[in-house]
Every structure is written in structure tokens, then in C-alpha cells.
Amino acid sequence: MNDLPRVPVLGVARLSPLFAALIRERHELLDRLHETDPAAFAVAAPGIRAVAAGGDSRVDAGLIARLPALQIISVMGVGYDGIDVEAARARGVVVTHTPDVLNDEVADLAIGLMLAAARQLPAADRYVRSGQWEARGPMPLARKMSGSRLGLVGMGRIGQAIAHRAQAFGMSIAYTARSAKPGLPYRFVASVEELAAGSDFLVLITPGGAGTRHLVDAKVLRALGPKGILVNVARGSVVDEAALVDALEQGVLGGAALDVFEDEPRVPARLLALPHVVVAPHIGSATHATRQAMADLAFANLQARLAGQPLLTPVPECA
Ligand code: NAP
Numbered sequence: 001m002n003d004l005p006r007v008p009v010l011g012v013a014r015l016s017p018l019f020a021a022l023i024r025e026r027h028e029l030l031d032r033l034h035e036t037d038p039a040a041f042a043v044a045a046p047g048i049r050a051v052a053a054g055g056d057s058r059v060d061a062g063l064i065a066r067l068p069a070l071q072i073i074s075v076m077g078v079g080y081d082g083i084d085v086e087a088a089r090a091r092g093v094v095v096t097h098t099p100d101v102l103n104d105e106v107a108d109l110a111i112g113l114m115l116a117a118a119r120q121l122p123a124a125d126r127y128v129r130s131g132q133w134e135a136r137g138p139m140p141l142a143r144k145m146s147g148s149r150l151g152l153v154g155m156g157r158i159g160q161a162i163a164h165r166a167q168a169f170g171m172s173i174a175y176t177a178r179s180a181k182p183g184l185p186y187r188f189v190a191s192v193e194e195l196a197a198g199s200d201f202l203v204l205i206t207p208g209g210a211g212t213r214h215l216v217d218a219k220v221l222r223a224l225g226p227k228g229i230l231v232n233v234a235r236g237s238v239v240d241e242a243a244l245v246d247a248l249e250q251g252v253l254g255g256a257a258l259d260v261f262e263d264e265p266r267v268p269a270r271l272l273a274l275p276h277v278v279v280a281p282h283i284g285s286a287t288h289a290t291r292q293a294m295a296d297l298a299f300a301n302l303q304a305r306l307a308g309q310p311l312l313t314p315v316p317e318c319a
Contacts, residue, residue: 208235
């Protein structure tokens with residue numbers, strides 16, 4: 001594939017520097033040209049052969065329609081809910097993503113967020129730094145995680161990696177998904193509300209998009225209850241964020257640890273004002289090793305398509 005001609009590749013949204021560097025070595029990267037210079041984009045658009053995207057990128061039918069030579073949308077990320085896959089398919093454009101290489105990283109973060117919320121780690125850090133330990137003595141007591149009940153919403157690649165780790169904490173594990181997985185040693189519960197009612201921790205790890213929008217609503221949060229902790233490492237859209245803020249403020253829900261938000265990177269001030277909420281800036285896969293593996297896979301997909309070779313990891317709709 002080393003002899004592939006250099007082609008224009010449109011980078012949409014803020015591309016990972018690792019993915020961008022690989023593209024620049026072999027091609028001409030037009031970094032968000034459609035947003036930064038519409039006139040130059042209009043000139044370049046007919047020649048653009050590939051779109052490089054991230055997990056939170058948006059590529060709609062309108063943009064696809066403006067790229068007549070487009071062959072591939074390569075997403076560096078496993079979630080592709082921002083891509084109009086139907087519009088792409090209708091034009092013969094393939095969409096690829098980067099599953100599996102980030103399972104460990106996202107599962108590690110989920111466990112970290114569960115511990116951070118249960119043991120109040122960010123609050124403990126603030127307690128020491130602000131001098132309260134010295135002034136007031138011990139911190140209020142926290143919650144035990146080992147041996148408690150985990151409810152997983154989503155039991156795919158990453159959900160299974162989280163469950164595997166949770167077993168080492170002696171947790172009892174139940175899950176919901178679109179269908180039961182008879183081969184797995186965990187209890188399937190068809191309804192999210194019923195799952196929440198029987199869980200101490202409800203961890204979300206489904207795709208985003210229309211199919212899961214507000215899957216976790218006020219009723220589910222009430223079922224999880226004043227001792228329950230919600231952990232979201234899926235997508236912000238899966239949770240009704242306004243209902244979440246209400247539930248936390250009113251003590252209907254015990255706590256939350258969130259890596260993703262409905263309107264990222266904007267996070268509601270009311271949410272940030274709550275001491276029993278742990279927040280992270282969408283860092284599920286954000287380590288050097290994993291981001292490099294994702295960039296390598298996203299680039300390999302792009303090169304494979306341009307060379308007319310089989311794709312490594314097309315999204316299921318394009319497989
Ligand atoms: P996956 O293997 O496709 O698993 C997705 C799981 O969600 C499956 O078990 C699926 O059920 C379930 N699901 C889908 N729609 C559902 C619905 N309406 N109700 C209940 N369950 C539903 O995907 P993955 O590789 O584990 O990744 C999952 C998601 O994690 C990604 O799509 C992305 O949104 C998110 N993610 C976030 C980060 C981060 O940085 N925070 C990083 C990576 C991924 P079935 O098995 O029955 O189909």
C-alpha cells in the first residue's frame with residue numbers, strides 16, 4: 001500500500017493528533033476545511049476520497065452529498081452514532097470504526113469511576129488539599145463497592161470487559177441488552193428499570209443514537225434509588241440529563257460518575273455544583289497506548305479502502 005497516490009482526506013471535528021500524523025505522512029489532510037474555509041472546501045470537495053473522523057464527529061447526509069468521490073468514512077473510535085451510515089451506504093461509501101482495541105481502557109475507567117464515586121475519591125482529595133482533614137478530622141464515611149450488585153446496561157465487547165473486572169471485586173452481575181447472551185455467566189434482565197431496582201451500581205455501556213436515547217430516564221433513576229450510583233461511559237444521549245440533575249439534587253439518586261454528557265464539552269453548572277458527582281472529560285480510551293492502537297487501525301482501514309483491499313473493521317451495517 002506504500003505506492004498509493006496521495007489523496008485529499010477531509011478531517012472532521014477535532015481529529016486525534018496521532019491519526020492526523022499518520023494521514024499527513026501519506027496524504028493531504030484538509031483539517032476541518034468545510035468549517036474553516038467554505039470557499040476552499042468548495043474547490044477541494046470533488047477530489048476528497050476519504051473522511052477521517054473521531055467517535056464524537058458528526059458526518060451528515062448533507063456533507064456526504066457534497067463529496068462525490070468519497071469512498072470511506074474512517075472513524076477513530078468504536079461509537080459512530082454521529083455518522084449517517086444510511087446516507088453513506090446509499091452512496092457506496094463505507095464506514096469503519098475501531099472496536100476491541102479500546103475495551104480494556106474503557107473497562108478500566110468504568111471500574112475507576114465506580115470506585116471514585118463509591119469511595120468519594122475526588123472529594124477526599126479536595127478534603128486533604130483544602131485543609132479540612134486538619135481542621136475537622138476524618139471525612140464522612142463512604143460506600144463499599146466489593147461484594148455489591150452491578151447492573152450493566154449493554155453487554156457487548158466493553159460490557160463484558162467491565163463484568164470480567166467486576167467479578168474480581170466479588171460483585172453480583174446482572175445486565176440488560178437487546179437480547180440475552182446465554183453463553184455468559186451473568187443474569188439477563190429485560191427491563192432497564194427492573195435492572196436498576198436490583199443494582200447498587202448501574203453502569204451504561206451501549207452505543208448512543210436514536211435507539212438508546214434517554215434509555216435512563218427519571219423512572220430508572222428512581223428505581224436505582226437514593227443509595228444507587230449511576231456510571232455513564234457510553235454516550236451522554238443515553239441519559240436524560242435534566243432528570244439526572246433533578247434526581248441528584250432531590251436525593252432520589254445516591255451519586256453519579258460521568259465520562260460523557262448530552263452537550264459535550266458543556267456540562268450543566270447544576271451538575272458540577274453537586275459534591276456526590278464525579279466527572280471526567282470523555283477519557284474512556286484516552287491513554288497513549290490505546291489511542292495509538294486506535295489511530296493505527298483507523299488509518300489501516302482508510303488505506304485498505306483506497307487500495308481496494310478488504311476492510312479490517314467495517315461497522316456492522318457495512319460488513
Ligand atoms: P458493542 O459490542 O456493540 O456492545 C453494545 C451493547 O449495547 C450490546 O450488548 C447491545 O445489545 C447493547 N445495546 C444496544 N442497543 C441497546 C438498547 N437499546 N438497549 C439495551 N442495550 C442495547 O459495543 P462496545 O464496543 O461494547 O461499545 C459500546 C459503546 O461504548 C460504544 O458504542 C460507545 O458509545 C461507548 N464508548 C465510550 C467510550 C468513552 O470514551 N467513554 C469509549 C468507547 C466506547 P446486543 O448485544 O443485544 O446487541
